[in-house]
Amino acid sequence: MIPAILPTYNRAPLAFAKGEGSWLTTMDGARYLDLGAGIAVNALGHANPxxxxxxxxxxxxxxxxxxxxxxxxxxxxxxxxxxxxxxxxxxxxxxxxxxxxxxxxxxxxxxxxxxxxxxxxxxxxxxxxxxxxxxxxxxxxxxxxxxxxxxxxxxxxxxxxxxxxxxxxxxxxxxxxxxxxxxxxxxxxxxxxxxxxxxxxxxxxxxxxxxxxxxxxxxxxxxxxxxxxxxxxxxxxxxxxxxxxxxxxxxxxxxxxxxxxxxxxxxxxxxxxxxxxxxxxxxxxxxxxxTDPAFLAEVNRKAGLFRQGLEGLAASHPEVFEGVRGAGLMLGLKCKALNTDVVKASYGQHLLTVPAADNVVRLLPALNITDADITEALARLDHAAASLAS
CATH class of the missing domain: 3.40.640.10 (Type I PLP-dependent aspartate aminotransferase-like (Major domain))
Structure with missing residues (x-):
């Protein structure tokens, strides 16, 4: 029997009730760090004042x-x-x-x-x-x-x-x-x-x-x-x-x-x-x-910080990742493991990423993501990769 919503999506078993900045909260209160931003939509984060x-x-x-x-x-x-x-x-x-x-x-x-x-x-x-x-x-x-x-x-x-x-x-x-x-x-x-x-x-x-x-x-x-x-x-x-x-x-x-x-x-x-x-x-x-030059300068600074961390992550898990690609805060992890497995392992770390073609995991955070959230995202990706490697 067909569901009320036309089944054209393979949806993750997650439903969110609230968002703030780079974080989403599920209906049962669990918090997830969002590196997808609604597929590059929430450029200024969730519930931006x-x-x-x-x-x-x-x-x-x-x-x-x-x-x-x-x-x-x-x-x-x-x-x-x-x-x-x-x-x-x-x-x-x-x-x-x-x-x-x-x-x-x-x-x-x-x-x-x-x-x-x-x-x-x-x-x-x-x-x-x-x-x-x-x-x-x-x-x-x-x-x-x-x-x-x-x-x-x-x-x-x-x-x-x-x-x-x-x-x-x-x-x-x-x-x-x-x-x-x-x-x-x-x-x-x-x-x-x-x-x-x-x-x-x-x-x-x-x-x-x-x-x-x-x-x-x-x-x-x-x-x-x-x-x-x-x-x-x-x-x-x-x-x-x-x-x-x-x-x-x-x-x-x-x-x-x-x-x-x-x-x-x-x-x-x-x-x-x-x-x-x-x-x-x-x-x-x-x-x-x-369009504020200071805002765009911060995007570039944060992009450099994030990419440096991702390069280190890929080097630490060569059995999971091949490398990093992209520009600014539109980044991808080229995977050796199945990219969908990396996305699922990230769910296990309460981290949201987005799959793409060519066995890539997309990382598309809010442009105003904080340095602390970048550091936290890298740690969670590290744990996700370790869980796959083991």
Whole structure:
């Protein structure tokens, strides 16, 4: 008999009643140190006072009016995103998946309006994850994502991650855009080197192809800059954002240059809930906190502290771990043991981690995690690894 909740998740036998900072408390009072942050969502931790205040104040005034009207909170958040990024314009969604759908539409509409309606192909890469809509799974192309859901949306070509020759060969006159994550999250914390990102930007400039970056997981301060691509010194034409931008409230956004967005005129796209006053009030507060240079400097300092500890941990348990990968506070432990066993062993130490592809365990703590909590997390990971080794 099917349960009341559609059984599409393999859920851990844990239910939480309360969160504070980097800690969660179960229904029966047990405390867990959270290194998942809702899969990189709770960027400022659980029940952050500034976000609670922003949400509560807005909730007492206005929840929803629809995009038939002006929404001042939406304008404020859009202005902040434009001020601090490459973008000239922003469309608000409820999720990263919705932002991906708009990115696909925007890129194809761009070429349609330029009189090249057949220029629709979007190049993507193995290991990618852009959401679970029919368009997003077609973009990712992996068997795990698409099996049983055909026929797939046409117009995507998946290339091997890191195959530069294949990328150049694929840059035909039918290509509208290249879509990629600067750091693949679900794909196993695989970082695209800065030189590769620069080379791809140059290739896009030479061919006119639009660059779409998916920073849903790696953006909003997670790498120690507001967005991961900033480390390479390049800018995209279109970018998807979600997860951390709401600090736990469901909101996403599609950022674009004026040129890339030129085809998206009234009537070409919409959203009932996207950019509602509640989400935008919280998102604006998140932006105000994370864009502070002192905050980002602390993310980088803590990232160095955490990574140093993880390198030592991997060296101490060579039978369990192969090494450490990632950037900032988007880190992964490449495992020799099954990554799911490491996650379960961590549960035994009241520690929450997140599995990923390529036998990796993701570590995605709140960006304001304390030094003491980093030290405690390393100790608990050490105990978890020891329990597996024994």
């Amino acid at each position: 500034a976000l609670v205040e922003a949400l509560t104040e807005q909730a007492g005034q206005l929840w929803h009016v629809s995009n038939l009207y002006q929404i001042p909170q939406q304008q404020k958040l859009a202005d902040l995103l434009v001020e601090h990024t490459f973008a000239d314009t922003v469309f608000f969604t409820n999720s990263g998946t919705e932002a991906a759908e708009l990115a696909i539409k925007m890129a194809r509409k761009y070429w349609y309006d330029k009189g090249q309606p057949d220029r629709v192909e979007i190049l993507t890469f193995t290991g990618a994850f852009h959401g679970r809509s029919t368009g997003a799974i077609a973009a990712a192309g992996s068997e795990k994502m698409v099996k049983g859901f055909g026929p797939l949306m046409p117009g995507f070509k998946t290339l091997d991650f890191g195959d530069h020759d294949a990328l150049r060969a694929a840059m035909t006159d039918n290509v509208a855009a290249v879509m990629l994550e600067p750091i693949q999250g679900e794909g196993g914390i695989r970082v695209l080197p800065d030189a590769c990102l620069k080379g791809l930007r140059d290739l896009c400039d030479q061919t006119g192809v639009l660059m779409i970056l998916d920073e849903v997981q790696c953006g909003v301060g997670r790498t120690g800059k507001l967005f991961a691509h900033e480390w390479s010194g390049i800018t995209p034409d279109i970018m998807m954002v979600a997860k951390g931008i709401g600090g736990g409230f469901p909101i996403g956004a599609l950022l674009a240059t004026e040129n890339a967005a030129a085809g998206m005129v009234p009537g070409t796209h919409g959203s009932t809930y996207g950019g509602n006053p509640l989400g935008c009030a919280v998102g604006a507060k998140v932006m105000e906190v994370i």
